[in-house]
Structures are given as C-alpha cells and as structure tokens.
Amino acid sequence: MTAKDLANLIERTGLSQREFGLKVNLSHVTIQNYLKNKRKITEEIEKQIKVALGQSADEKLNIELHVHFDWIRLTFFDSTIEKVMKGILGIDPKYFHYEEKGLLGYDENYSCGNIKILKSPDRPEQGIMLELTGKGVAEMEEFLLEQGEFSLVDWIVLVTDPDYAKDKELYTRINYPRLDLTIDELFKRHGNYDLHDFEQRMKKDFERLIETDLKKLGNHENYERGVSLGLTIELGSRGGNFVLRMYEKAKEIARKENITFEEALEEYGIVNRYEMELKNHYAKDVIDELAVGKAINDIAINLLLSKVAVYEEVKDDEGHISYQFHQPFYDVFGSSDNVKVNNKSRKSDFESSMKHFQMQYSAFIKSMFEVYGEEWTFEWLKKIADETVLNRKRQKIVDLEKVKLKKHENGAFEWYSKHYNI
Structure with missing residues (x-):
C-alpha cells in the first residue's frame, strides 16, 4: 500500500485523518508520516488497516461508492x-x-x-x-x-x-454560491445500476414511480454510429439551489479521452455519477453537518435520497397494484430497508404516525368513550375515515405499507398486535 493508496482509502471512508487513525488503531502522527512518505507502510500495517475496516487480509479493496466534492x-x-x-x-x-x-x-x-x-x-x-x-x-x-x-x-x-475566521481576521462574512457533492458508483462485478431504468420510469409514470419535488430538466443521450455516448438525467431548477445530475461517467470519460469504455473502467473504475449542485443554504447545511462530525458519505446519500424516491409496481394474486421501493436503485446506496432521509428511516414514517396518534389523542378518545360510549365513538371515527379522500402521495404510502404488512415489516403493527393481543 502506497501513501496515495492510503490517502484515497481515507477519503473514501469519509473520515478525517484523526478519525481514521482511531478506527485502525494508529496515531494521527503515524498516519501523517505514512501520507508524507516518511515511513513505509509495511505488510503488517496494511493487514491491520484492512482487518480494522472489515476486510480480509488477502481481499482486494471493494469500495462501491466514492463520495467527494x-x-x-x-x-x-x-x-x-x-x-x-x-x-x-x-x-x-x-x-x-x-x-x-x-x-x-x-x-x-x-x-x-x-x-x-x-x-x-x-x-x-x-x-x-x-x-x-x-x-x-x-x-x-x-x-x-x-x-x-x-x-x-x-x-x-x-x-x-x-x-476561526474571526480569530485569524480572515473575513467577516461568507457566502456559498456553489458546492458540488458527488457520489461515484464504482464498478461492481455483480453489475451496476442502469440509468436507463430510471429514465423509463420517468417516461412510464413519473408521478407514481418517481417521487420528487424536483422538476424534470431533461434527459440527454447522444449516439455515434449507433453507440450511446452516455445518458444524462437532470432534475431541479435552472439557477435554483439544488440540481441533481445522474450520468454515465464511464462513457463520458471514454468520449472525452478517446478511449474505449472498457479502458475507461479499467483506468477510473467509475460507472455512474450522481452529482448534486448545491447553492446557498444547501451548501452551508452540508458543511455544517461535516463540522459536527457527520461522515460525508452519509450526508451525500441522505441528501440525494431525501430528494428522490424510486418505486416499482407490485401485483398481488388478485391483480391489485401496489407500490414498493425499487431495490436495484437503492442497492447503489444501501438497501431500501435501511434508507435514511434527513436522519429518519423511511420505514418508520407510518409507524411514527401511529405512535404520535397514541401519545396525542389516547386521552381524548378515552374521554369520548366515557361520554358518548364506544359504539358511537367507533361509528363516528369510521364516518370520518369514509369521508376522507387520500391524495396520490398518501395513497402511495398506503400501498407501500400494505406490502410491508404482508412481509411483517411494520414494527409498530407487530408490536401493538403482540402487546395488546389483537
């Protein structure tokens, strides 16, 4: 392992040099000496680093994402x-x-x-x-x-x-006109996500299969002699504070450097790039999160997945259609079961509402039972529910929860059923 290999590894973990040293049981000074080539990284130290990062000693580094500015x-x-x-x-x-x-x-x-x-x-x-x-x-x-x-x-x-700026008298105020936070999806032997899948979902049913508040800026794909030069998908607003670009980076590199697609993969290892162009408060928020010790990987993934959700249709035995997260997309960033959005798990939204309902309204419902009786109260609640029309976004949540219910993945439902024997 060379000094550059170590530097790249530290960058890809999203940790500071000091944090990385603590993780692999090496002092900050030792890490700096390795990076400056003042000390050689021995095979024993390389093994120690790999084992500490959860890799076998003879396993090649298999990092699937590279997050960077x-x-x-x-x-x-x-x-x-x-x-x-x-x-x-x-x-x-x-x-x-x-x-x-x-x-x-x-x-x-x-x-x-x-x-x-x-x-x-x-x-x-x-x-x-x-x-x-x-x-x-x-x-x-x-x-x-x-x-x-x-x-x-x-x-x-x-x-x-x-x-720091005040202490060093560097400036009195700072603005953040642009900060590009990028997630590179590296080559995986078992296959990478095909951005054409995302494009097809946009064309088929953008509102149901892609959930986002971002506007469609357009998809671009040029061809040369029938061969694609790379697909680019853009979401956001021109001149706005958040623009998401997803594009086939390997094909872009091949075109710009006049090399083959395979050579681009061999040299750079990047298949797709998910690029967020951030301005003003979005850029500041990212730096503020870094300042309190959050890893850049988590910040980038959480931000991207807070802006875009990808679904697929699921038909039950009776032909009814419901919607669930599209796993191939989430496999790029981690399982959809563990997706975090603004530090909250997606799968806990419905369950959190159940808990909130219990905490906020249980005393009032008990009071209604005492005053009006259980039968009248239940009938009143049913009438309210019957007269309520779910909007498309809420219906999508309901469809997803039905699928999770069949898989016994709604933790609150399972807990209440067992706890109250219902």
Whole structure:
C-alpha cells in the first residue's frame, strides 16, 4: 500500500485523518508520516488497516461508492487577496499568476493552476471569490496531501468556521454560491445500476414511480454510429439551489479521452455519477453537518435520497397494484430497508404516525368513550375515515405499507398486535 493508496482509502471512508487513525488503531502522527512518505507502510500495517475496516487480509479493496466534492465556490467579505491566499488556502502568493481578465462578473483573477481567486477592486461589496472547479478541487486536495495536515473535508470545515475566521481576521462574512457533492458508483462485478431504468420510469409514470419535488430538466443521450455516448438525467431548477445530475461517467470519460469504455473502467473504475449542485443554504447545511462530525458519505446519500424516491409496481394474486421501493436503485446506496432521509428511516414514517396518534389523542378518545360510549365513538371515527379522500402521495404510502404488512415489516403493527393481543 502506497501513501496515495492510503490517502484515497481515507477519503473514501469519509473520515478525517484523526478519525481514521482511531478506527485502525494508529496515531494521527503515524498516519501523517505514512501520507508524507516518511515511513513505509509495511505488510503488517496494511493487514491491520484492512482487518480494522472489515476486510480480509488477502481481499482486494471493494469500495462501491466514492463520495467527494467536485466543485467549491466560496465568497469572502471584508477580506483581502493575500488573506485568501495565505490564510485560507495556505499557498504562498508568489505561486499565483495575476490576470486583469473578467470572470464570473469579477474584473481580476489570480490563478495557481486551476485554483482561482476573483476580485473587483471597484466593487468591494462583491467580496472575494474562491473558485475551485473539478480540476481545482483535485489540485487543492493534492496540495493538502503534500502538507499532511488536513484532508479536503478538514480544510473546508476549518476555513468556513466563523470562530476561526474571526480569530485569524480572515473575513467577516461568507457566502456559498456553489458546492458540488458527488457520489461515484464504482464498478461492481455483480453489475451496476442502469440509468436507463430510471429514465423509463420517468417516461412510464413519473408521478407514481418517481417521487420528487424536483422538476424534470431533461434527459440527454447522444449516439455515434449507433453507440450511446452516455445518458444524462437532470432534475431541479435552472439557477435554483439544488440540481441533481445522474450520468454515465464511464462513457463520458471514454468520449472525452478517446478511449474505449472498457479502458475507461479499467483506468477510473467509475460507472455512474450522481452529482448534486448545491447553492446557498444547501451548501452551508452540508458543511455544517461535516463540522459536527457527520461522515460525508452519509450526508451525500441522505441528501440525494431525501430528494428522490424510486418505486416499482407490485401485483398481488388478485391483480391489485401496489407500490414498493425499487431495490436495484437503492442497492447503489444501501438497501431500501435501511434508507435514511434527513436522519429518519423511511420505514418508520407510518409507524411514527401511529405512535404520535397514541401519545396525542389516547386521552381524548378515552374521554369520548366515557361520554358518548364506544359504539358511537367507533361509528363516528369510521364516518370520518369514509369521508376522507387520500391524495396520490398518501395513497402511495398506503400501498407501500400494505406490502410491508404482508412481509411483517411494520414494527409498530407487530408490536401493538403482540402487546395488546389483537
């Protein structure tokens, strides 16, 4: 295992260097020495790391997702170019090239490779913008790796911390114009998700088979001599705060680098990319969650699955149609049984309502029994239910709960049935 292999492994776990060290029983200093090539990673240490991560010693790493930032754009107010260079990036100003060239509405830009700082001297109210495109993020990550102090996640949490900024007098306020959080689905021997399946569900019955508040921005797929160059699906609003792009990354790489699909897989290992372009409060919320110790993997998956749910039709023996989660889609991110949305399990929504009903209304129903009698109260409740029309979203939940009930997967129903012997 090389220093770069270790760095990639730490990044893919979504842990900080310190957290990774604790997990594999190595000190933070030791981890840094390995990353700086000051110490060699022996076969014994490699085995220790793999075993600690739940892998057999002779098993090749089989990580199926890679979650990372692919674009970072931050705006700092009441700051200076030198403060951004030295205090935020940690890069000596002598490595930056100055151009009096407009970009993104700014008049001047300073670049170090693909790391750019933008400023308009006559419009200080614009603030100073830090622009890291995909290549810029990669270069910043490489720089941080060479320094051996922070991962990219550690760095972005630190420089956006208002207390740190105040202590170092770096800026008084920060905006988050863009943050791209990306989930790469890596090649799996047992097969990967086909984005055409998602596309077909959109075409067949978008409202029933795809649940989302995001607008359809369009699907794009070009062909060359009858061969697909890659499908892209976009959901969200142009210029909005959240846009989701799902596309066949391996085919994009093959097209851009003029190599075969198989060569793209061999070199990069990425099949599909699920890219969330976040702005303003969405971007800030992600960084705030990182700041309190949440793993970037969990943040990205939870956010994506809070925006999109994928269903499939299920027919029972009598031909009645109900809907359940479409397992192949959720297998990319984890079983649908364990999907978390905003830190709440999807399968507990209906059960939580049952618990809420018991806690909030049991005393009132008891009072109605005492005043009006059980028969009248039950008849009253039935009349209310009979007159209620379920909207499409609620009916979908009901259909899903029926399927779960047959599989004995509604924990609240099972518990109440046993507890009250009903």
